[in-house]
Amino acid sequence: MQISLKRSKAVVARIFLSVLLIATCLVGFALAADKYDVVYQISSLAGLEHGVFFPTTTVGELKKHGDFGVGAFEHMDGELILINGKAYNGMYDGSVVLMDDKAPITYGAVSFFKASKTTTLNNINSYEEMMKSIDALLPNINNFYAFKINAKFSYVKYRSTDKQDQPYPPLSQVIATQSIFEVKDVKGTFVGVRLPHFIKNVYAPGYHLHFITDDKKQGGHILEVKFDEAKVQIQYLSQMLIKMPTNEGAKKIDLAVPYQKK
């Protein structure tokens, strides 16, 4: 009697452990599936407009939340191009530098890229035309999207911002001093996101795309484009996680107050 009771206890314990193991696997699977549904946002557009160019995170930390995306480095020192888990900086001189995990990031949006839809775009003659064509491919315009666009581009105009000193100027002044570059007949990739207009204080609404050549020598923030044919991969995202800066400089600015020219 004593023995059979012990045995049945052992059976119950085994069943319990099995159920626990299966439940753990299911939760793990759900979390793994979810990671492809999240856009991870760093700081805010309202902050940039006020000149909040402090470090919010680092490249190393950012990689825990995505392997693909766009953004800006501390002091607005260049344009972040995160692709295949590698963080490049589109510098003020138009060149590209691979950044290490310690590099500080001030702003951006990244995801773990996995295409939800792959298609081809043909005969695009402007950035405006490209945006309209991609809009027509989206299931709805209120959600978040990431894009990887590969082509031999017949024309790309891109820009980069220069390193700013403290006290930081507002974003409008930084853009007024941006450097602009043009390249023709170059193979490369567009990396970026489209975020909806209702979050306009959180992130620049609409498309935010950065460019990098296949040889990883040139790149920056895209202003204009032309191409005959491109492979377009779109990732559908329905969740957003926001990481705000916590350093002293950022704390002094009230983002509820719209930036006013002094």
Ligand SMILES: [Zn+2]
């Ligand atoms: Zn940009």
